[in-house]
Amino acid sequence: MALLEISRLHKKFGGLHAVNDVSFGVAQGSIKAVIGPNGAGKTTLFNLIAGSLAATSGRVRFNGEDIQGQKPHQIAACGIGRTFQNIKLFHDMTALENVMVGRHLRSRAGFVASMLHMPWTLKEEKQIREKSLELLELLEIDAYADVEATSLAFGQQRAVEFARALALEPTLLLLDEPAAGLNMQETAEVSKLIARIRDLGITVLLVEHDMSLVMEISDEIVVLSFGQKLAEDVPSAIQNNTEVIKVYLGE
Amino acid sequence: MKKLFPLAVLATLIIAIQLITGWTDTRFYLTQLTMSAYYALLIIGLCVVMGYAGQLSLGHAGFFAIGGYVSAALTTRNLEGLKDTVLIRLFDGLGLLVAGQDIYGDSLLVVTPWAACLAAVLCAGVIAWVLGIPVLKLKGHYLAMATLGFGIIIYRIVLASEVFGEADGISDVPSFPLLPGLSVSGDFGAREENYYIAWGLLIIGLVLLRNLVDSRVGRALRSIHGSEEAAEATGVDTARFKLQVFVISAVYAAVAGVFLTHYNGGIGPSEAGVMKSVRYVAIVAVGGMAHLWGAMVMGIVLNFLSLRGVFGSYDDAVFGFILIAIMLFAPNGILSWNWRGYGAMLLRRGRRRESLREKTDGLA
Numbered sequence: 338m339a340l341l342e343i344s345r346l347h348k349k350f351g352g353l354h355a356v357n358d359v360s361f362g363v364a365q366g367s368i369k370a371v372i373g374p375n376g377a378g379k380t381t382l383f384n385l386i387a388g389s390l391a392a393t394s395g396r397v398r399f400n401g402e403d404i405q406g407q408k409p410h411q412i413a414a415c416g417i418g419r420t421f422q423n424i425k426l427f428h429d430m431t432a433l434e435n436v437m438v439g440r441h442l443r444s445r446a447g448f449v450a451s452m453l454h455m456p457w458t459l460k461e462e463k464q465i466r467e468k469s470l471e472l473l474e475l476l477e478i479d480a481y482a483d484v485e486a487t488s489l490a491f492g493q494q495r496a497v498e499f500a501r502a503l504a505l506e507p508t509l510l511l512l513d514e515p516a517a518g519l520n521m522q523e524t525a526e527v528s529k530l531i532a533r534i535r536d537l538g539i540t541v542l543l544v545e546h547d548m549s550l551v552m553e554i555s556d557e558i559v560v561l562s563f564g565q566k567l568a569e570d571v572p573s574a575i576q577n578n579t580e581v582i583k584v585y586l587g588e
Numbered sequence: 589m590k591k592l593f594p595l596a597v598l599a600t601l602i603i604a605i606q607l608i609t610g611w612t613d614t615r616f617y618l619t620q621l622t623m624s625a626y627y628a629l630l631i632i633g634l635c636v637v638m639g640y641a642g643q644l645s646l647g648h649a650g651f652f653a654i655g656g657y658v659s660a661a662l663t664t665r666n667l668e669g670l671k672d673t674v675l676i677r678l679f680d681g682l683g684l685l686v687a688g689q690d691i692y693g694d695s696l697l698v699v700t701p702w703a704a705c706l707a708a709v710l711c712a713g714v715i716a717w718v719l720g721i722p723v724l725k726l727k728g729h730y731l732a733m734a735t736l737g738f739g740i741i742i743y744r745i746v747l748a749s750e751v752f753g754e755a756d757g758i759s760d761v762p763s764f765p766l767l768p769g770l771s772v773s774g775d776f777g778a779r780e781e782n783y784y785i786a787w788g789l790l791i792i793g794l795v796l797l798r799n800l801v802d803s804r805v806g807r808a809l810r811s812i813h814g815s816e817e818a819a820e821a822t823g824v825d826t827a828r829f830k831l832q833v834f835v836i837s838a839v840y841a842a843v844a845g846v847f848l849t850h851y852n853g854g855i856g857p858s859e860a861g862v863m864k865s866v867r868y869v870a871i872v873a874v875g876g877m878a879h880l881w882g883a884m885v886m887g888i889v890l891n892f893l894s895l896r897g898v899f900g901s902y903d904d905a906v907f908g909f910i911l912i913a914i915m916l917f918a919p920n921g922i923l924s925w926n927w928r929g930y931g932a933m934l935l936r937r938g939r940r941r942e943s944l945r946e947k948t949d950g951l952a
């Protein structure tokens with residue numbers, strides 16, 4: 338059984354079928370990419386999985402549990418982490434603090450314990466800090482730990498967002514255009530990083546425009562066009578699929 | 589140790605001020621400093637919800653008024669007429685009531701200050717909870733308008749209800765015995781002890797909130813301020829955290845209201861006014877929004893000046909002006925303003941002018 342199973346998912350905005358009857362699965366430990374021309378419904382699909390949007394109909398099952406209709410924070414608690422197409426870091430917080438927020442679900446100090454500074458919260462706080470620093474080191478941005486996150490260079494901001502998503506120790510990571518706005522060298526680094534994340538045992542589902550990245554790292558690719566699934570196959574087969582070529586290059 | 593240092597400085601300052609006013613025979617200053625400390629308690633509570641969590645409330649005078657008015661009404665309104673009802677008998681049995689005589693010598697049955705205080709704070713907390721569930725779904729100026737609406741409702745209620753004394757407010761509120769020999773009251777003889785009660789309460793309140801903002805919960809609150817969507821995706825239950833911090837700040841406001849009302853011996857409708865809420869927001873902004881110490885210091889300084897009558901009849905106008913000026917010139921608060929940079933700029937300008945003058949002198 339697949340880790341993530343999307344069945345007959347449907348999202349209507351007024352008269353527009355942004356996601357139309359889409360079904361596919363993501364196998365545990367794999368990297369799956371969703372591609373398609375602009376307006377194909379890729380980000381909508383992501384928001385449906387992450388709970389930012391409610392589906393009109395259809396189901397999303399994660400680890401066998403129906404998660405469609407749950408709030409984003411509940412879905413995060415199930416073990417799904419995500420990044421955003423237009424990076425959403427917490428301003429007025431350092432890179433390290435941003436990542437530390439990612440440990441929220443792995444720690445438990447509440448209002449009362451925090452206000453009273455209970456001794457166990459100090460220990461927990463230390464663990465949060467250490468784990469977050471480890472992640473910054475993994476992404477090679479530990480030098481910027483105490484720099485305000487939103488003042489970093491674009492590529493570094495993306496790395497902070499990665500670290501924040503990884504901090505919640507997800508089973509599935511949703512990456513919304515991880516290479517958007519990056520140059521070729523940075524894209525190659527992201528590609529290596531995604532492979533490394535998979536090697537850590539984390540399943541990855543990504544939306545991406547950069548074909549070289551997608552073809553290089555994906556185990557399987559889903560092609561969307563006008564909200565509908567056009568094809569689903571391994572990269573080499575997608576490259577030779579006439580339907581897909583037609584959608585991308587025109588007739 | 590690093591955290592204790594500012595508190596030690598503050599404590600030293602508090603004691604020094606008390607001693608100096610004693611020596612110089614200016615003890616009357618302590619009265620306004622006591623009142624300022626209570627207002628500052630409300631302001632640091634508002635600072636956390638507004639500066640850290642990013643949820644603007646224009647209704648905090650309402651929570652202050654709920655605290656003050658409920659406690660005042662319970663400790664002054666005669667329950668003698670309801671003496672035979674089951675509820676009053678039950679309260680009496682629990683020791684929540686105290687019998688006495690009013691100024692005309694008639695028997696008076698009222699709620700004890702401790703019970704009244706707890707009831708008032710609980711009341712404000714519950715109202716904040718019930719109000720917060722729908723209202724905190726709103727963002728930005730929509731939230732500001734909704735809380736403003738709440739503030740107006742509370743203002744009109746206290747102004748219209750007989751039990752809250754209508755336009756006169758409630759007077760003759762009894763003192764509040766905190767511990768044997770230590771009570772919140774406006775008696776001249778109790779000036780020093782009340783000064784220390786107020787500042788002690790403020791410091792406890794400050795330490796609790798400082799711990800809060802410096803924790804997992806504090807980070808979660810700041811993340812909501814940064815991006816609610818990303819906070820949710822990171823697993824923060826934003827609705828719950830916003831509600832909890834809103835209730836905590838309402839409780840701070842209510843505690844301030846209770847103490848100040850017992851200290852002043854009364855409360856009037858102006859304490860519930862919208863202008864008061866605007867003033868509190870202005871002070872948090874001057875203090876630097878997400879800056880507990882700044883909010884506290886500014887809360888003390890500006891309330892003290894206002895209570896001393898420095899701003900005269902233009903009191904509210906001054907706070908309006910402060911709000912505009914801060915937004916224009918120092919949106920991160922007066923304490924974070926680049927004073928040195930500004931000074932250096934003035935200096936550079938002066939030098940440039942001088943060197944220009946030298947050159948032109950040479951030409952002449």
